[in-house]
Amino acid sequence: MTDVATSAPLGSQDTGIVHVVGARPNFVKAAPVVSALRGRGAHQSVVHTGQHYDDRMSAVFFRDLGLPTPDVDLGVGSGSHAAQTAALMVGLEKEFTERRPGMVVVYGDVNSTVAAALVAAKLCVPVAHVEAGLRSFDNTMPEEVNRRVTDQLSDLCFATSPEAIGHLAAEGVPTDRVHLVGNPMIDTLLANLDRFDADALRTRLDLPERYVAATLHRPANVDDPDTAALLAKRLHEIADQVDVVMPVHPRGKAAFERAGLGDHPRVHLLEPLGYLDFVALVRGSAAVVTDSGGVQEETTILGVPCLTLRPNTERPVTITHGTNQLVTEADLLQTVTKVLHGQTPERVGSAPPLWDGHAGERIATILTQWSR
Ligand code: UD1
Ligand code: UDP
Numbered sequence: 001m002t003d004v005a006t007s008a009p010l011g012s013q014d015t016g017i018v019h020v021v022g023a024r025p026n027f028v029k030a031a032p033v034v035s036a037l038r039g040r041g042a043h044q045s046v047v048h049t050g051q052h053y054d055d056r057m058s059a060v061f062f063r064d065l066g067l068p069t070p071d072v073d074l075g076v077g078s079g080s081h082a083a084q085t086a087a088l089m090v091g092l093e094k095e096f097t098e099r100r101p102g103m104v105v106v107y108g109d110v111n112s113t114v115a116a117a118l119v120a121a122k123l124c125v126p127v128a129h130v131e132a133g134l135r136s137f138d139n140t141m142p143e144e145v146n147r148r149v150t151d152q153l154s155d156l157c158f159a160t161s162p163e164a165i166g167h168l169a170a171e172g173v174p175t176d177r178v179h180l181v182g183n184p185m186i187d188t189l190l191a192n193l194d195r196f197d198a199d200a201l202r203t204r205l206d207l208p209e210r211y212v213a214a215t216l217h218r219p220a221n222v223d224d225p226d227t228a229a230l231l232a233k234r235l236h237e238i239a240d241q242v243d244v245v246m247p248v249h250p251r252g253k254a255a256f257e258r259a260g261l262g263d264h265p266r267v268h269l270l271e272p273l274g275y276l277d278f279v280a281l282v283r284g285s286a287a288v289v290t291d292s293g294g295v296q297e298e299t300t301i302l303g304v305p306c307l308t309l310r311p312n313t314e315r316p317v318t319i320t321h322g323t324n325q326l327v328t329e330a331d332l333l334q335t336v337t338k339v340l341h342g343q344t345p346e347r348v349g350s351a352p353p354l355w356d357g358h359a360g361e362r363i364a365t366i367l368t369q370w371s372r
Contacts, residue, residue: 016043017367018101020092022051022076022112025185025294027061028275029107029130032187032360033367034067040368047095049088049112050075054250060274065188081111081142088115093123101125102371106150109134109143109293114150121153128367130184132157133164133173134314140220143293144314156370158363160184161317161352181362182354185294186301188275190357195276198284207245207268212238212336213285214246215278221291221309222252225259230329231309232259237333238289239266242340245281247273287339289332296324301351305339307332317352 017037021030030046037044048070052058062069074091078084092115096104104120105128106113113129120127132151136144151157151173159165160183168178201207214235222228235244247270248256256262262269273281279298282288287305288295296315299306300322307327318324325345327335338344354362 015045015099015101017045017103017105017371018096018099019044019046019105019107020049020112020116021046021070021107022049022088023108023110024052024057024061024272025292026107026110026112027058027065027067028188028294029184030105031065031067032184032191033105033130033363036360036364037367040364042364042368045071045099047071047092047099047116048073049091049115050077051084051088051110051112053077054272056272056274057250064275065192076112085111085115088112089119092116092119096120096123096125103128103367105130105367106154107131109146109150111142111146114146117150117153126155126370127153128156128158128363128370129154130158130363131160132178133159133168134161135164135167136312136314138312142219147314156366158359158366160355160359161315163316179362179366180354181366182356182359183297183352184359184363185297186351186355187357187360189279189298189301192276192279196280196283198280201277201280202284205268205270207281208243208266210286211243211245211268211284212287212289212340213281214244214289215249215295216246216289216291216309217249217251218291218310219251222249222255225255227329228252228255229259232256232261234329234332235261235267235289236264238336239264241337242266242286243268244289245270245285247271247278247281287336289327289336296322297355299323301355305344307335307339319347321348321350321352323347 019030050073076087076091103126106116107130117127129150138144157178158181238244243266245268283302288299289307291309296318300318306324
């Protein structure tokens with residue numbers, strides 16, 4: 001260790017707003033905020049941590065969404081939680097010290113999010129958290145830890161749904177930091193609705209007319225080989241009824257391969273899809289089986305039945321206002337069968353409040369007012 005740790009402010013000189021992104025869902029959430037700030041002539045830059053690095057997990061999103069090429073890619077890559085978070089912090093500290101941001105904007109709940117918030121807070125750089133206040137109340141999820149810590153460190157908490165406001169209040173976050181702004185992931189969805197062509201995708205990938213789309217990557221579902229094997233068995237049972245199309249997240253690839261998931265003739269395993277192709281796949285599906293956070297929200301707006309293979313969700317509005325229902329491995333087949341026969345639970349008829357395509361604009365307004 002050569003440097004003495006300080007938590008002194010970086011100084012009055014600053015280079016505007018720095019967006020920190022690193023993993024697949026971050027890119028989808030950042031796109032409308034970057035775009036809205038660009039429209040206001042804000043001085044901004046994008047730091048990619050490199051948490052996700054495969055073309056299909058990263059670069060394809062920049063191409064699909066018209067995001068500017070990151071000003072820097074820290075190339076941090078994969079590792080255990082401690083190793084990855086530490087590497088993220090070291091890279092970001094150097095970057096912020098050189099770049100001197102006036103504000104750091106972080107997205108969602110991944111390790112890049114919490115690392116950036118920690119580093120910025122210790123350099124006395126204000127932090128804005130997009131998608132603040134979501135809680136699963138399940139501390140076995142690494143994301144829940146990341147959410148709580150990030151929100152405590154944030155000067156601005158941008159909430160996507162009303163219950164987040166109560167969660168933040170209960171944790172002592174002052175109300176003047178909290179703004180209900182809507183959902184930037186839904187901004188991206190609505191802005192690209194004309195580009196999700198399910199028929200073209202079906203033809204290009206030679207997919208059947210009727211299928212269930214699946215995507216799974218939570219540690220609780222894919223890290224333990226026995227659990228992955230059980231889920232592969234359940235997906236085979238579904239495939240006995242209807243084709244299953246699954247773009248496979250790299251985290252679960254080896255476990256699902258070992259479990260023989262692709263051995264069923266009606267299970268179609270794909271590489272991870274780019275954003276436009278993936279949402280087209282979802283849009284054209286009879287139902288989705290997932291553990292993704294973002295997909296619960298996207299299906300809510302697309303009206304596609306969503307079966308979430310988790311014991312809880314930090315996104316309950318997708319159940320009350322959307323098409324989402326929580327399922328276990330044991331009731332998955334029965335629930336899919338019901339959904340395929342048109343039996344879906346009652347729900348509120350309207351989209352969650354402010355999921356209207358303008359969250360990025362609201363965030364940009366608050367960010368520019370705040371930094372004046
Ligand atoms: C991360 C987030 C999770 C988010 C998910 C979105 C954390 C703690 N988890 O999970 O909240 O839902 O991203 O997809 O931040 N890998 C590749 N290529 C890549 C990236 C990853 O092969 O481009 C493989 C590596 O083997 C790596 C593993 O995937 O070890 C997991 O990657 P990591 O970023 O640590 O976590 P995710 O499971 O992707
Ligand atoms: N997504 C994608 N390709 C895929 C799977 C997901 O483009 O093969 C998109 C999805 O539409 C959503 C985002 O990635 O916009 C969600 O990312 P992910 O499920 O990896 O993370 P989570 O939302 O669970 O944190």
